Amino acid sequence: MTELAELPAAPGAARTQGRPRSSRAHEAILEAVLDLLEEGVTVEALSMEAIAARAGVGKATIYRRWAGKDELLLETLIKLKGPPTQPLGDSVRADLIRLLSVVGQKDERAVRVMPCLMPEVSRSPEAYRIWQEAITEPRREVMREVLRRGVATGELRADLDLEVTVTMLISPLLLHRMVRWNPRLDEVDDLPEQIVDVVLRGVTA
Amino acid sequence: MTELAELPAAPGAARTQGRPRSSRAHEAILEAVLDLLEEGVTVEALSMEAIAARAGVGKATIYRRWAGKDELLLETLIKLKGPPTQPLGDSVRADLIRLLSVVGQKDERAVRVMPCLMPEVSRSPEAYRIWQEAITEPRREVMREVLRRGVATGELRADLDLEVTVTMLISPLLLHRMVRWNPRLDEVDDLPEQIVDVVLRGVTA
Amino acid sequence: MTELAELPAAPGAARTQGRPRSSRAHEAILEAVLDLLEEGVTVEALSMEAIAARAGVGKATIYRRWAGKDELLLETLIKLKGPPTQPLGDSVRADLIRLLSVVGQKDERAVRVMPCLMPEVSRSPEAYRIWQEAITEPRREVMREVLRRGVATGELRADLDLEVTVTMLISPLLLHRMVRWNPRLDEVDDLPEQIVDVVLRGVTA
Amino acid sequence: MTELAELPAAPGAARTQGRPRSSRAHEAILEAVLDLLEEGVTVEALSMEAIAARAGVGKATIYRRWAGKDELLLETLIKLKGPPTQPLGDSVRADLIRLLSVVGQKDERAVRVMPCLMPEVSRSPEAYRIWQEAITEPRREVMREVLRRGVATGELRADLDLEVTVTMLISPLLLHRMVRWNPRLDEVDDLPEQIVDVVLRGVTA
DNA sequence: TGATAAGCGAGACGGTACGTCTGGTCTTGTA
């Protein structure tokens, strides 16, 4: 997915001449961002200058790959989140609970980065596209697949709207982990179960 | 709610001597922010200098009232959103649909501002507090009240968890309006109804 | 002469509103340049960043006063050179020798700065104007006055061309001190006397 | 004179192995500099990248031949100026006037380049050496020869100091053409004659 | 009524980071 964020090297050109881009530099930059986040640097306090310095890289080397801080952070987030969790193929209920349980729980840094990308994602169509393709859509698809299985077995209603259902399942968790939208949910320790149960009962055949 | 964002003028002091703060300036500043947003200025492109210039006000006059751009934007958002929509007292279902239908629909500018406050809200406890008290909590409370009515009439289960239910109702709409989390929902035109129906069926007595 | 290099604060405006420019900062900047030169920093290695850092001043504070490095250096040079040496009113010959003897001899730093301003002076009409008004013209005028005295006493030809004569007197010294145009003159220890004698013999009545 | 500026290919080595340096590239680089100057590009706006691009040459190919921009410009200046004007062998006076008349008059670009080399020449002993050997010294020598003829014929004083005299003759013209040191000389149209006459009268036997 | 205290618009202040550019070097593939 890395190349999603890459700037086109030359619109319709060969891109084979000259010294090739150093993958060493590429990795070093992403590592530098992760390191700095690890050390507790606020996302908004992350400066391109600090990243370049930490990575031992010239600033131009960063701008050659990403159009700005947001694009770089976006790719960092993608790297941070990795591929979506896979269902185990147990019951539909168990799989959904499993999928919801890991929302925003794998890496603390991802939870810090995500809200900071909301401004960019809501403004730039390009950032939105990358975010969708690399982060949200793959996770929705995994969950859709589980739901489709439920429909196939007759466990779930045949006229179920997959998109609505998926969104209803994930949104509460996402909003809670990302910005703690409803602080009273802090005390609910089986939130994924509760959500899955309500939705399943609502969409059972 | 406006005064939530106000800096304490002087911790334990009289605050009556000297020239009082000009409410004219106060209004002019908020108006300036709204004007600039209206004109299509990106939230992140909004600079204190531009706001001050537009309001015909010195920068210090802004900082005397708000601690920074985020606090100012937060108050702007509060002003923009106004008091929460009230239920009409019809059926529980109709009231819930009504409440969900207005999420992020009243003023286009609010939808643009909100994602930009997520970084601040997720970082600063103070901003989080204001955001909760002035924006999210009042809206949750309105919805809780409707649900309580349903419980009282026996229409809804008695052991219903209000917080979970409220969050399940609002989150999908909020996330969709704010950052269009699932673009396929664009084509669903009765989203509030569908959500309410699934949840109600899931929590019916 | 300092204000020659100043940018107009506002073309035709009052320039009395707002916080006034800090003369402390102004001095600190010029001092910083001199300090750095003193420490042996090459003129072309002088960076605005280093100057700002050394002066304890923001870069904008420099750019508010000077349009660029060259203008700043020009004013530094003016400060460095100070007012022109005055003749003692002895014989015309003695006065001219005295004036020529100090060309490029007062401060070693001025001799290092001057060649570095040649590119700017030869390109920018504004820099040229300042350089002429503040540096070269005052020195020519002092020398013209001595020559006029010689004409008045009948010692020098009445049809003497002051400009040509002044230029003939100063140019060899200037070029020698500035870029050591003819290195063999290093061994001539009475260069001012020789030049004055040749020119005086050439223009005696 | 070109090879003055060349870097030693390998201190005491054969320099015959491998692909020989392309004289095509060498010429193309110098031509590129001249072209860009012709087009009005400021000397300080001349970048190595622009030169390389214009010459259709890699930057390394430039650095393989010259140590930096200044050395390249210096060689360009040498090429631009060509060999010194030769005296016609007329009278000493006529020859001197002829020599002075061409100072800075042959190619407009040379006059623009020269002031820009002053910083380098005044700082780098190596640049100074090349400048002296290839530009200033040959021109002084031509003029010395004319003066020696005058001494031989008894027209000029036998104890004449050739270096002082040569410097006195050329400096005013040089400084005027290069940086217009005294703008009032713009109106003097027989400057070479006047200078020669004053100096000759001053050094006549 | 006059002193005093705080607020006002304006804009300079010390900083920090931005994104761009250039310098001089290095690394490809090709000749």
Place this chain on the structure above:
DNA sequence: TACAAGACCAGACGTACCGTCTCGCTTATCA
């Protein structure tokens, strides 16, 4: 080995804002 291309590290450039600090003024309250 040189070449064209172009990426590399480094760091200065000039700009834009940040949040604070003077200015000279205005506008209140309190003596």
